[in-house]
Amino acid sequence: MQATIRQRTGALQACYNKALQTNPGLAGKISYTITISVMGTVTEVRINEDTLQDGGVQTCTVAKIKGWRFPTTPGAEQASDVTFSVVFSGGS
Numbered sequence: 001m002q003a004t005i006r007q008r009t010g011a012l013q014a015c016y017n018k019a020l021q022t023n024p025g026l027a028g029k030i031s032y033t034i035t036i037s038v039m040g041t042v043t044e045v046r047i048n049e050d051t052l053q054d055g056g057v058q059t060c061t062v063a064k065i066k067g068w069r070f071p072t073t074p075g076a077e078q079a080s081d082v083t084f085s086v087v088f089s090g091g092s
Contacts, residue, residue, distance in 0.1 A: 001036070001070060001080075001082055002082075002084070004068075004070055004071070005082070005084050008064075008068055009086055011064045012060075012061045012064060012065070012086050013086075013088070015056075015057050015060035015061045015064065016052075016057055016088040016090075017090075018056070018060070019054050019056050019057045020090070023054065026052065026054060026057075026088070027052070027088060027089040027090070028050070028051035028052030028053065028054075028087075028088055028089075029049065029050075029051050029052065029085055029086065029087045029088065030047060030049070030050045030051075030052055030057070030058070030061065030085065030086055030088070031047070031048040031049040031050075031083065031084070031085040032045060032046065032047055032048065032061075032062075032065065032083065032084060032085070032086075033045075033046045033048055033081055033082070033083045034046075034065060034068075034081070034082050034083075034084075035079050035080070035081050036070050036079060036080050036081075036082060037079050038072065038073070038076045038077065038078065038079060039072060040069050040070040040071060040072045041069060041070075042065055042066050042067075042068050042069075042070075043079060045062045045065045045066055047062070048083065049085070052088055057088070061086075
């Protein structure tokens with residue numbers, strides 16, 4: 001699951017890059033907990049920590065994460081929660 005998340009963080013970076021156009025010094029970290037159904041769909045996204053403090057990046061990243069799909073796990077009987085963080089930096 002972590003490998004799938006790592007592969008998809010580029011899409012979250014695109015949300016940040018868009019915000020950089022209007023706020024060049026923007027930097028920080030957002031920590032998410034997502035709930036993945038037994039079918040591999042994301043059913044919930046929660047933000048645990050947000051040092052970036054940019055509503056546009058929050059909205060954009062949550063929308064992208066909700067569209068993620070994960071491989072189904074044979075024999076899984078319940079949804080699972082996964083927590084991960086993304087560090088956004090690169091502004092001047």
